[in-house]
Amino acid sequence: MTRTVRSQAIARTPLHLQLVELLRDLIISGELAPGAKIQETVLCERFGVSRTPLREALKVLASEEVVVLTPHHGAAVATHSIDQLRDAFDVIGALEALAGELAVQRISNAEIAAIARLHERMVRHFEAGRHRPYFEVNRQIHDAIFAATRNRTLQDQYRLLSARMMSARYLAPMSPDRWRQAITDHDKILAALQHRNGTALARVLKRHLAHKFETVRAWLEREAGA
Amino acid sequence: MTRTVRSQAIARTPLHLQLVELLRDLIISGELAPGAKIQETVLCERFGVSRTPLREALKVLASEEVVVLTPHHGAAVATHSIDQLRDAFDVIGALEALAGELAVQRISNAEIAAIARLHERMVRHFEAGRHRPYFEVNRQIHDAIFAATRNRTLQDQYRLLSARMMSARYLAPMSPDRWRQAITDHDKILAALQHRNGTALARVLKRHLAHKFETVRAWLEREAGA
DNA sequence: TCCACCAATTATGAATTCATAATTCATAAT
DNA sequence: ATTATGAATTATGAATTCATAATTGGTGGA
Numbered sequence: 001m002t003r004t005v006r007s008q009a010i011a012r013t014p015l016h017l018q019l020v021e022l023l024r025d026l027i028i029s030g031e032l033a034p035g036a037k038i039q040e041t042v043l044c045e046r047f048g049v050s051r052t053p054l055r056e057a058l059k060v061l062a063s064e065e066v067v068v069l070t071p072h073h074g075a076a077v078a079t080h081s082i083d084q085l086r087d088a089f090d091v092i093g094a095l096e097a098l099a100g101e102l103a104v105q106r107i108s109n110a111e112i113a114a115i116a117r118l119h120e121r122m123v124r125h126f127e128a129g130r131h132r133p134y135f136e137v138n139r140q141i142h143d144a145i146f147a148a149t150r151n152r153t154l155q156d157q158y159r160l161l162s163a164r165m166m167s168a169r170y171l172a173p174m175s176p177d178r179w180r181q182a183i184t185d186h187d188k189i190l191a192a193l194q195h196r197n198g199t200a201l202a203r204v205l206k207r208h209l210a211h212k213f214e215t216v217r218a219w220l221e222r223e224a225g226a
Numbered sequence: 227m228t229r230t231v232r233s234q235a236i237a238r239t240p241l242h243l244q245l246v247e248l249l250r251d252l253i254i255s256g257e258l259a260p261g262a263k264i265q266e267t268v269l270c271e272r273f274g275v276s277r278t279p280l281r282e283a284l285k286v287l288a289s290e291e292v293v294v295l296t297p298h299h300g301a302a303v304a305t306h307s308i309d310q311l312r313d314a315f316d317v318i319g320a321l322e323a324l325a326g327e328l329a330v331q332r333i334s335n336a337e338i339a340a341i342a343r344l345h346e347r348m349v350r351h352f353e354a355g356r357h358r359p360y361f362e363v364n365r366q367i368h369d370a371i372f373a374a375t376r377n378r379t380l381q382d383q384y385r386l387l388s389a390r391m392m393s394a395r396y397l398a399p400m401s402p403d404r405w406r407q408a409i410t411d412h413d414k415i416l417a418a419l420q421h422r423n424g425t426a427l428a429r430v431l432k433r434h435l436a437h438k439f440e441t442v443r444a445w446l447e448r449e450a451g452a
Numbered sequence: 453t454c455c456a457c458c459a460a461t462t463a464t465g466a467a468t469t470c471a472t473a474a475t476t477c478a479t480a481a482t
Numbered sequence: 483a484t485t486a487t488g489a490a491t492t493a494t495g496a497a498t499t500c501a502t503a504a505t506t507g508g509t510g511g512a
Contacts, residue, residue, distance in 0.1 A: 012297050015496070016285060040464075050497045051464090052278070059242060059282045060289045065382075071240055072464060072503050087379040094324040098316065153313040156291075157383060241466070266494075276467045277494090298473050298494060 015049055019057035022047065027066060027077055028166045038067065038075040065164055080165060082220055088161055089213040093206045095158050096142075099149050100201035104193065107148035112193055115144050119190050126183055131173075141186070145193070145205075165216075172219035181211055241275055245283035248273065253292060253303055254392040264293065264301040291390055306391060308446055314387055315439040319432045321384050322368075325375050326427035330419065333374035338419055341370050345416050352409055357399075367412070371419070371431075391442075398445035407437055 023043075026032045038058070040051050047054070058075045061067045068078045080088070118141045125134035146155045174182065185208035192201035249269075252258045264284070266277050273280070284301045287293045294304045306314070344367050351360035372381045400408065411434035418427035 014295075014297055041462095052496055052498090055465090056282055056285045059286050063286045063289055069240075074464065084379070087377040090324065090328070090377060091321070091379050091383055094320045095317070098320040102316070151313040151316060153310070153317050153387070157317055157387075161379070161383075267492095278466055278468090281494090300494065 015053035016056035016060070019047065019049065019054055020060050023057060023061060024066065024163060028163065030171060032077050034077050034079040034168075036077045038077065040074070064160055078164070080168070082217055085165060085168065085216060085220070086213065088165060089209060089216075092158065092161050093209045095154060095161070096205040096209055097202035099146050099151075099154060099158070100192070100203075100205045101198040102149035102151060102154070103145050104196040104198040104201055106150050107145075107193065107196075111144065111148050115141055115193060116190060118144065119186060122186065123183060126179060138182075138186075141189075145189075168216050168220070172216045174215050178211065178215050182208070185211065241279035242282035242286070245273065245275065245280055246286050249283060249287060250292065250389060254389065256397060258303050260303050260305040260394075262303045264303065266300065290386055304390070306394070308443055311391060311394065311442060311446070312439065314391060315435060315442075318384065318387050319435045321380060321387070322431040322435055323428035325372050325377075325380060325384070326418070326429075326431045327424040328375035328377060328380070329371050330422040330424040330427055332376050333371075333419065333422075337370065337374050341367055341419060342416060344370065345412060348412065349409060352405060364408075364412075367415075371415075394442050394446070398442045400441050404437065404441050408434070411437065 023032070032038070040054055040058075044051050044054055058067055058069065062069045062075070065078055067075050069075050118137055122134060122137040122141065125137060146158050149155070185204060188204045189201065189208065192198075192204055249258070258264070266280055266284075270277050270280055284293055284295065288295045288301070291304055293301050295301050344363055348360060348363040348367065351363060372384050375381070411430060414430045415427065415434065418424075418430055
């Protein structure tokens, strides 16, 4: 009996993929700030790997525009101008709109309920003024909406573009007014989901993102001036 | 070992990026068919490079989902199910709709005129039944519309997703009816551009893509059956 | 003192080498 | 004859080595 042993293959993640995730985390968390130069040997020392897999990882991140490779000059964490951010936000807006349309068609009642619970938690974080947990739950809600689309490509593209400026989204502090606005947006998002109104959901998701962009833009301009 | 004398041309662009383009072309042209196994040593021999840059290139293409890497099994040209293609077409549709909205706001009259000339050429290829030149000019028109958006991210994402199934788009033969339909679509695309009607352009671009998907789907299902 | 230029050092680009996992093929057992 | 087993071969994963471009630091000259 030829029982294939491949049935429960143990997870063997290639080194370069592990490094991709590791570096992405370092960049998202802000430990590697935008514009920071990446010294291959330094990171190799730190992670205990040779340059080969690290360089492969850098090439992948470069193709995602998370880092920038300059021939013979090395790697650096990508920086994005306000124009570039606006461009990315426009694209993400289109993706969110599509996500809204698809989600209401395919989401289960259980998933809607789960998002409602996340929503409650997020509101509580807002009321307690806890920024970091708020952002985390916020991200989970958006991820849940994209997961409900059942469209892997859509999810991947969304993650790709979000990751590219995740640090900006996380770091940009919201004014109390903007934060209240965000909560209002999310109330409408949840309502549109519960009514399975795709058009409304697409519209409010897009507007929500536009608000977020204004927050990021204001922060970047203040940063640049300071 | 003999001292390799490299020409200046290839010294400027990193090898792995050249290989990314080279491989992409091979895949788009169909020389490397979907599902084909990629033997590293074979391609290294063919291109006269070592495995290091080729493997870097494969990793980049894998992150674009143009190839699939299986640990210890090697690389293969990615195959896409009809469901995956539909997912990708949905996303491209959203991108095209956004492109339409932005293009009419930012395109110059000269660019519209250039697209009109491309349109004429495309129609002549259609009337003469020249498939390959038709597809080529068709692609140029769509690229021109995306270029008119002035949104680099949008262009990049579009190119990324189209490349992923370019072979399918190229290889799928259109029925005479579908081809006529495509020309009708393009008439409307040009008209919407000339009237700078973003809503109409977005709508017709999306519908045009839906037609294209039906062509590809029909072809794939016939292929699978045959 | 400042600038230009050249040597020394360092970092990156790419090839080669080494280790290990997967496949193939031959042999043996049922 | 067919299938299972195991050695041999092959291909991939990763480290190391080699080559070359860029940077740095110092010296000499104006």
